[in-house]
Amino acid sequence: MPLVAGVDSSTQSSKVVVRDAETGALVRSGRAAHPDGTSVDPRHWWDALQSAIQEAGGLDDVEAVSVGGQQHGMVALDASGEVVRDALLWNDTRSAGAALDLIDELGGPQAWADAVGSVPVASLTVTKLRWLRDAEPDNAARVAAVALPHDWLTWRLSGAAGLDTLVTDRSDASGTGYWSPVDEGYRRDLLELALGHDAQLPRVLGPSESGLRSSAGALLGPGAGDNAAAALALGLGPGDVAVSIGTSGVVSAISSAPTADGSGLVTGFADATGAFLPLACTLNASRVLDAAARMLGVDHAGLSSLALSAPAGAEGLVLVPYLEGERTPNKPDATGALHGIRLANTTPAHLARAAVEGMLCALADGLDALKAQGVDVRRLFLVGGGAQSQAVREIAPSVFGLPVHVPTPGEYVADGAARQAAWLLSGAAEPPAWSAAAAAEVHEAPATPEVREQYAAVRELTGVRPA
Ligand SMILES: Nc1ncnc2c1ncn2[C@@H]1O[C@H](COP(=O)(O)OP(=O)(O)O)[C@@H](O)[C@H]1O
Ligand SMILES: O=C(CO)[C@@H](O)[C@H](O)COP(=O)(O)O
Numbered sequence: 001m002p003l004v005a006g007v008d009s010s011t012q013s014s015k016v017v018v019r020d021a022e023t024g025a026l027v028r029s030g031r032a033a034h035p036d037g038t039s040v041d042p043r044h045w046w047d048a049l050q051s052a053i054q055e056a057g058g059l060d061d062v063e064a065v066s067v068g069g070q071q072h073g074m075v076a077l078d079a080s081g082e083v084v085r086d087a088l089l090w091n092d093t094r095s096a097g098a099a100l101d102l103i104d105e106l107g108g109p110q111a112w113a114d115a116v117g118s119v120p121v122a123s124l125t126v127t128k129l130r131w132l133r134d135a136e137p138d139n140a141a142r143v144a145a146v147a148l149p150h151d152w153l154t155w156r157l158s159g160a161a162g163l164d165t166l167v168t169d170r171s172d173a174s175g176t177g178y179w180s181p182v183d184e185g186y187r188r189d190l191l192e193l194a195l196g197h198d199a200q201l202p203r204v205l206g207p208s209e210s211g212l213r214s215s216a217g218a219l220l221g222p223g224a225g226d227n228a229a230a231a232l233a234l235g236l237g238p239g240d241v242a243v244s245i246g247t248s249g250v251v252s253a254i255s256s257a258p259t260a261d262g263s264g265l266v267t268g269f270a271d272a273t274g275a276f277l278p279l280a281c282t283l284n285a286s287r288v289l290d291a292a293a294r295m296l297g298v299d300h301a302g303l304s305s306l307a308l309s310a311p312a313g314a315e316g317l318v319l320v321p322y323l324e325g326e327r328t329p330n331k332p333d334a335t336g337a338l339h340g341i342r343l344a345n346t347t348p349a350h351l352a353r354a355a356v357e358g359m360l361c362a363l364a365d366g367l368d369a370l371k372a373q374g375v376d377v378r379r380l381f382l383v384g385g386g387a388q389s390q391a392v393r394e395i396a397p398s399v400f401g402l403p404v405h406v407p408t409p410g411e412y413v414a415d416g417a418a419r420q421a422a423w424l425l426s427g428a429a430e431p432p433a434w435s436a437a438a439a440a441e442v443h444e445a446p447a448t449p450e451v452r453e454q455y456a457a458v459r460e461l462t463g464v465r466p467a
Pocket of ligand 1: 248
C-alpha cells in the first residue's frame with residue numbers, strides 16, 4: 001500500500017499524518033509544539049517539523065508529501081536563501097497602520113478587493129512587507145524573495161536549492177495581498193508598492209501539480225493554506241461551511257466564483273481544488289477558551305461543564321472576546337470587555353458561558369458576512385482544537401441557528417495536505433474519495449437569537465490597548 005504524508009504547520013504546533021494513499025486510513029502521526037509569539041524564527045518550525053516527523057516514524061517509506069500551514073506569515077529571504085528576520089505571523093498586528101496607508105495609496109478598500117479579492121488588514125503579507133520597508137529599511141533592502149510558512153517548509157524539504165525553486169499554491173498565494181484570484185497571477189506592482197522593490201515569489205502550482213521531490217525522493221505537492229487544506233479534507237462542496245476554532249476563528253465556504261468584499265469582512269481567497277474560499281477570520285478563538293479556563297482555575301473539561309451549567313445568555317453577562325485586538329471586524333488595538341455584570345451573574349458558570357458565547361457570536365457575525373456575499377449556507381462543520389469542547393459543540397447550533405456537524409476529532413489540515421499528496425500521486429483528475437465528513441456527529445439545538453442580540457448591543461463597547 002503506497003503511503004502519503006500531510007503536514008500542518010499551524011500557529012501553535014507542527015502535526016504530521018501518514019495515511020494509506022488509496023483508502024485514506026491513518027497509519028501513523030506525530031506532533032511538536034511551536035514557540036509562542038507573533039514574530040517567530042522559521043527555524044523553529046523546521047525543528048518542530050523534524051520532531052513531528054520523527055514521532056510519526058519518519059517519512060522514508062512515504063511516496064508523496066504536502067505541507068499545509070498557517071497563512072500570511074512573512075518569511076523574507078536574502079539572496080543566499082537565509083531568513084532576513086523573524087517571520088511576522090498572521091496574528092501580529094504591528095502592520096495595521098501600513099494596511100491603512102496601502103488602502104489609501106491604491107484608491108480605497110474596494111480597489112483592493114477588486115485587485116486581489118481582499119482589503120488589506122494587518123494579517124495579510126502585503127502589509128507586513130510595507131511595515132518592513134518603513135520600520136526596518138535595511139532588512140527590506142536585503143529581501144530577495146518572499147515566501148509563506150508552507151512554501152518555506154516545502155522548499156526546505158526539497159533541499160532549498162535556489163530561490164527560483166520556491167513553490168506555492170493558489171490558496172496561500174491568495175492570502176498574500178499581491179496575487180489576484182480573478183487573473184490567477186501575481187500583482188507585482190502591489191508587491192513593489194509595499195516592499196519598495198521587486199522580489200522572487202514562489203511559482204504557483206496547480207492543485208495537484210508536483211513541483212519538486214524531497215531530499216528522500218518523495219513527490220512534494222504544492223501544499224495549501226490551512227483553511228483550504230481543511231476544506232479539502234472535509235470534502236466541502238457548495239452549501240457547506242467550515243467553522244474552525246484554532247488560534248484563529250475561521251468561517252469559510254467553497255465558492256465557484258471569486259468574491260470581492262469592499263467592507264473587508266470577507267477575504268476572497270482561492271481553495272485547494274481550483275475553486276474559491278471566501279473566508280472571515282478572527283484573531284480570538286481557542287485562546288479565549290484557554291484564557292477563560294485560566295481565569296477560572298479549571299481545565300478545558302471544567303470550563304465546558306461550567307458553561308453548560310449556566311443558562312443561555314448567561315443572564316446578561318456578555319464577553320466581547322477581542323483579547324488579541326481583532327481582525328474581523330478590523331480593530332487591531334481593541335481589548336476584550338465584559339458587559340452586563342450584576343450580582344446575579346457573577347459566578348464561574350456565567351463567566352464560562354459568556355466566554356463560549358462571545359467567541360461563537362464573533363464567528364456567527366463572520367457567517368453573516370459570508371451570507372451577505374451570496375454564499376449558500378446549508379451545512380456547517382466544526383473543526384479545530386476548540387471543537388473538542390463539549391460546551392462549544394452544544395452551544396454552537398443555538399448561536400449559529402443551524403445544525404452543527406462535528407467530524408471525528410482529528411487533524412483536518414494535515415489530512416487535507418495528505419489527501420492532496422495522494423491526489424498528485426494518483427495522477428487522477430479528482431482527489432481520492434476519502435471521506436471525513438461522513439463520520440460527523442450532528443448537534444442540534446433551538447436558535448437563541450437573543451444571545452446574538454445582546455452581544456451585538458455591546459460589541460462596539462470595547463477597550464483600547466494602551467500605547
Ligand atoms: N477540549 C478542549 N476544549 C477547548 N479548547 C481546546 C481543547 N483541546 C484543545 N483546545 C485548544 O485548541 C487550541 C489548539 O487547536 P489547533 O486547532 O491545533 O490550533 P492552531 O491550528 O491554531 O495551532 C489550543 O488553544 C488548545 O488549548
Ligand atoms: O489567518 C488565517 C486565515 O486567514 C488563519 O487561519 C491562519 O491561517 C492561522 O490559523 P491557525 O493556526 O489558527 O489554525
